[in-house]
Amino acid sequence: MHAYRSHTCAALTKSNVGDTVRLAGWVHRVRDHGGVLFIDLRDHYGMTQILADPDSPVFAEVEKVRSEWCIRIDGEVKARDESLVNAKIPTGEIEVFIRDIEVLGAADELPLMVFGEQEYPEETRLRYRFLDLRREKLQENMKLRSDVVASIRKRMWDKEFREFQTPIITASSPEGARDFLVPSRLHPGKFYALPQAPQQFKQLLMVSGFDKYFQIAPCFRDEDPRADRSPTDFYQLDLEMSFVTQQDVFDTIQPVLQGVFEEFGGGRKVDADWPQISYRDAALWYGTDKPDLRNPIKMQVVSEHFKGSGFAIFAKILEQDGTEIRAIPAPGGGSRKFCDRMNAFAQKEGLPGMGYIFWREADGGMEAAGPLAKNIGPERTEAIRQQLDLGVGDAAFFLGGKPDSFQTVAGKARVEIGNELGLTDTDRFAFAWIVDFPIYEKDEDTGRIDFEHNPFSMPQGGMDALNGDPLDVLGYQYDLACNGYELVSGAIRNHRPEIMFKAFEIAGYGEDEVRKRFGGLVNAFQYGAPPHGGCAAGIDRIVMLLADEANIREVILFPMNQRAEDLMMAAPSEPAADQLMELSLRVLPKE
Numbered sequence: 001m002h003a004y005r006s007h008t009c010a011a012l013t014k015s016n017v018g019d020t021v022r023l024a025g026w027v028h029r030v031r032d033h034g035g036v037l038f039i040d041l042r043d044h045y046g047m048t049q050i051l052a053d054p055d056s057p058v059f060a061e062v063e064k065v066r067s068e069w070c071i072r073i074d075g076e077v078k079a080r081d082e083s084l085v086n087a088k089i090p091t092g093e094i095e096v097f098i099r100d101i102e103v104l105g106a107a108d109e110l111p112l113m114v115f116g117e118q119e120y121p122e123e124t125r126l127r128y129r130f131l132d133l134r135r136e137k138l139q140e141n142m143k144l145r146s147d148v149v150a151s152i153r154k155r156m157w158d159k160e161f162r163e164f165q166t167p168i169i170t171a172s173s174p175e176g177a178r179d180f181l182v183p184s185r186l187h188p189g190k191f192y193a194l195p196q197a198p199q200q201f202k203q204l205l206m207v208s209g210f211d212k213y214f215q216i217a218p219c220f221r222d223e224d225p226r227a228d229r230s231p232t233d234f235y236q237l238d239l240e241m242s243f244v245t246q247q248d249v250f251d252t253i254q255p256v257l258q259g260v261f262e263e264f265g266g267g268r269k270v271d272a273d274w275p276q277i278s279y280r281d282a283a284l285w286y287g288t289d290k291p292d293l294r295n296p297i298k299m300q301v302v303s304e305h306f307k308g309s310g311f312a313i314f315a316k317i318l319e320q321d322g323t324e325i326r327a328i329p330a331p332g333g334g335s336r337k338f339c340d341r342m343n344a345f346a347q348k349e350g351l352p353g354m355g356y357i358f359w360r361e362a363d364g365g366m367e368a369a370g371p372l373a374k375n376i377g378p379e380r381t382e383a384i385r386q387q388l389d390l391g392v393g394d395a396a397f398f399l400g401g402k403p404d405s406f407q408t409v410a411g412k413a414r415v416e417i418g419n420e421l422g423l424t425d426t427d428r429f430a431f432a433w434i435v436d437f438p439i440y441e442k443d444e445d446t447g448r449i450d451f452e453h454n455p456f457s458m459p460q461g462g463m464d465a466l467n468g469d470p471l472d473v474l475g476y477q478y479d480l481a482c483n484g485y486e487l488v489s490g491a492i493r494n495h496r497p498e499i500m501f502k503a504f505e506i507a508g509y510g511e512d513e514v515r516k517r518f519g520g521l522v523n524a525f526q527y528g529a530p531p532h533g534g535c536a537a538g539i540d541r542i543v544m545l546l547a548d549e550a551n552i553r554e555v556i557l558f559p560m561n562q563r564a565e566d567l568m569m570a571a572p573s574e575p576a577a578d579q580l581m582e583l584s585l586r587v588l589p590k591e
Contacts, residue, residue, distance in 0.1 A: 004072055004104075010046025014093045016077045021096060023048060024072040024104065026134065027065050029115045037062055038095075041073070044139070048091045050075060052098040061101050068114055068131070070105035073098050122553075127567040129558055141555050145543045148264055149216055152237055152539075155256045161212040161239065166201035168194060168218070171520075178222035180232075188584035194220035197536060199456070200521050202240040203493055206532040207524040214239040216539065222564075227551050228485055228541060231564040240534030246476050246492050249533050250274070250433060253480075253488065257537065261429050264546045269428040274480075278436040282481075283403070284326075287411020289437075292484035293430035295418030299410060302327045302398070305384050311355070311375040317400045325400040328414050329388045332421045333395035334358040339370065342397055345416055349409045351399070357381060358395035366392050415484065429482055429545070436460070437477040440470040440506065450507050453477055456521075457491035458533075459503060466502045476533070483545060490535020497525045 004024040012021065025043035032038075036053045039062070050073055052062040065071060075096040086092030111127075112120045114134045125132045132138060153163070172179050172193040179193040195201075197219045205213045217238040225231035237256075241249065254274060261270045275293075282289050285298040303324045306314040317323050333339070339356040346354040355372045368381040388396055397413060399406040418424040439459055441452035449470050457475035459465045465473050480488035494500050500522070504514045515522050543555040553559040560566055580586060 001074075008045040009041055009043040009048040010090050012048060012077055012091050012094050012096070014079060017079045017094060019077045020074065020099075021077055022072065022074050023050070023096065025070070026114075027067055027069045027071060030065065030067065039065065041071070042134075046091060047089055049080075049086075049095040050098055051095055056098050058098060058101045061103075062098055065101075065103070066107065068107040068110055068134070069103060070107075072102040072104055074100040122561060123567060126553075126559065126561050129568050133557065138554070141543070141547045141549070142557060144264060144547055145539070145555055148260060148543055148546065149539065151260055151263055152256065153216065155259055156214045156237075156239070159212070159252060159256070161214040162210065163215055164205065164210070164213050165215060166195070166198040166205075166217065170195050170201075180220045180222050183583045183585055185583055196221050197236070198238050200518070202238060202534065203456075203495075203521060203532065204524055206240055206242045207527070207529045211242050212239075213241075213534075217536075225560070225562050225564065228544065230540065230552060230556060230559060231562075232560050235539040237537040237539060238534075239536070240532060242530040242532045244492070244531070244533050246435070246478060246533065249490060249492075249535055250276075250478075253535060253537065254431075257431075257480075257487070257542070260542065261546065265429060266546075266548075269425075271428065271430045274431040274433055276433045276435050279434055279438065280436070282432075282434050283407060287407050287409075287414055288484075289434050289479060290481040290484060290486040291411075291432060291434075292415060292418075292424065292481075293432050294426065294428050294483060295415060295424040297329055297331075297414050297418055297423065299326050299328050299414060300388060301325070302384055302387060305380045305387075306376065306400075309376040309380060311372055314355070314398070314400050320402075322402050323400065324403065325398055326403075326406075326410060327384065327388055328354075328397045328399075328410060328417060329390055330395040330397060330417045330421065331390065331423065332393060333417060334360055334393040335395075336369070338420070339395055339397075341420075342413065342417065346399075346409060346413060349412060351406060351409055354413065355398040355400075356395055357384065357398075359385060359390060359392050361392055372398065431480060431482050431487075434479045434481060435477075436474045437479075438471065439473045439475040439477075439503070442471060448508065454491050455503065455507070456494050456500075458494045458496075459499070462496070463499050463502060466499070466506060470506050478535070480535075480537070485541050485545065486538075487541055487545075488535050488537045490533065492531070492533035495525055495529040495531055497522060500525070 001022050006022040009023055009025050023041055025041045028040040028042040028047060030037065030039050036051060039050045041048050041050050052059050056062065075098045077094050078097055080093055080095055112124055112131055114131060117137065169182060169192045177196055179196065182192040182194065184190045184192060198215060198217050202213055215238045217236055218233055219236055220233050223229060223231055241252065258270055258272065279289055282291055287299065301324050303318055306325050307318050309315050314325050318325065335358065339358055343353045343356065357368050357370045357373045359366055359368055373381045384396065390396060399410050437453045439451060439453060439457060440449050442449055453475060454477055457477040460474045460476055476492035478490055479486050494503060501511045501514060540552050540555060544552050547555055549555055558568065
């Protein structure tokens, strides 16, 4: 017999009754039923109930075991009494009577329990992540992650992509975040960078004649943590193709991701229609460039109804350039109590509040209520109702000013209204391509033009577009949103050196600086670069959505905490003096 096990803890069935078996695993739970000891023995595959009574030759040793001890047992498979069958587990019809036991690894007093789903502080969970990972939910999340990656790989190979690995130690890449720098021992005073993404290398692969590339790529960015983003490293499905248009990229990645969500979505509906929404429309309708389309609410501009109206606050706002009034329809929100609650929500988000109108029955008809309705009068109120297609029992909320000042809160309010009123279909995955990103933005204080999004995207219209107003230039750049998260980002690349130099010149970067910072890419583009484009999909976020988790750390094996610290491995740590000397480095004390 094998030294540790003849079967896993999920393998035994009624057909094994009478067999002598060997199992190994962790003690999940111990129960003493009047002198008979029952132990749930757990391994990666499942659970088997084992037992010992005073007739067992090793009963005294079995009495000593405690939760999370790692043990090996030999025993005889017995059928459970029909009344004691556990239909919830594959081994629920049998149990194993213990004849021999060996303690493979005893456990100290546990800082967190594996049995049950108790809540523990995040610091405790991350410091003892090896224990945390034994818990059923995290075991399932990590198996899901592995299965999702395997499925993605197969789907990409089936589409005739080849997988290549790009360098981890490289030069800085312009991905918009801070680099992790790596000092060079052989070149004192010089530093490598961990790649924020394989962006330049995958473009160079296209110049090298490889037609379709993909990689499950590690990426490193020194970022502030959030619930949906790791502060140090993450993985993405990275892909690039030659001789493609934007639509070709969409048509390639959609069946891959749609198939993954259908395979692992647990029966939730996966939308097959992925609309393409311009960046500006997404900002207007949803207040964000990663909208949750499970929520049907669309915001609208209603400025004309407030110009010269009796509501002085909005009327005065509209006298200023670049301002507007937006309405958030709220079907079913037509009560003063709900309106007051949403007004308080806006105040918590840092705004003075939100104006509102709600419609109710009155004298066999309908009337508009609320302070706004009284100020602007019935004619304007009725025009707003008709524009928003609302009726009795509905409401609308209003925000005004320059869109940048209220757009984010408006987007959050839309989400809150959808959730509060039960309008959001939570049993569904809804996707949308966000397209037509502006390439440039103007700094309101300095008037300087700079890149708003990826500087390496091909401008729509090519060189001709760069000869007009920079703020009107749109790029062949796109994101994929799903349920309020950005899952994919990509672009058709600017592969023409003359267009690239012009694009950077508009943002104040001369040709010499472009060659210095991106010399490898620029040099390659001078030797017959093909049109190419691609995208990257966040593995961690995909798994987070499929696992129905709100925090990305629940789907990462060994995540950092909120301060970008690894409490288990004590990183970051101070280097030894000889390490610093070898690297020609000196750490300056904080002032």
